[in-house]
Amino acid sequence: ETGVTQSPTHLIKTRGQQVTLRCSSQSGHNTVSWYQQALGQGPQFIFQYYREEENGRGNFPPRFSGLQFPNYSSELNVNALELDDSALYLCASSPAGTVGYEQYFGPGTRLTVT
């Protein structure tokens, strides 16, 4: 069984640009959650998708958006990048039947905005 994978590993963008981060869930997992982890901080919940529908959202502006696909892979899109968006972005997938309580994290994508 493969774990949760994320791509790319690292990314450098310029302020104002748009970025798409990708996550591939573990087999049998139908819930995916996205987190932003700033340096020296704990992860902050961005949103969660369950069966391709948004199932909860943290305190992030609408320029953070997401998608979950029928194969349960997922994307996080961030528009109009700001310097404060520089962080490690983590996705976590959850097995069917756990409604997100049991989370398996990917290694993250390190985004740097200059």
Added chain:
Amino acid sequence: AQSVTQPDIHITVSEGASLELRCNYSYGATPYLFWYVQSPGQGLQLLLKYFSGDTLVQGIKGFEAEFKRSQSSFNLRKPSVHWSDAAEYFCAVGAAGGSYIPTFGRGTSLIVHP
């Protein structure tokens, strides 16, 4: 609103010594509580979780945690630390019902001396 406090930013222990990492939470109802570990360049790995029942919870890698409702605490313990335990440790609290939107503490960095 739920919140988590990890009062120790860094903890230093000698290899073989016992360990206790503190976590205090604020939540109106019975919380769901979690401890995660993050090694450099890695995503988060779930060590243990508490939903209900026995207040002493056993996890992976020899860790345990005790839920104390009267103290709003969920401290993580290990009787004998190994050098490979050096990592960042995060406590998280989640609300029961509906989508799981967790709140993470800012983390405690564990340093292990030989």
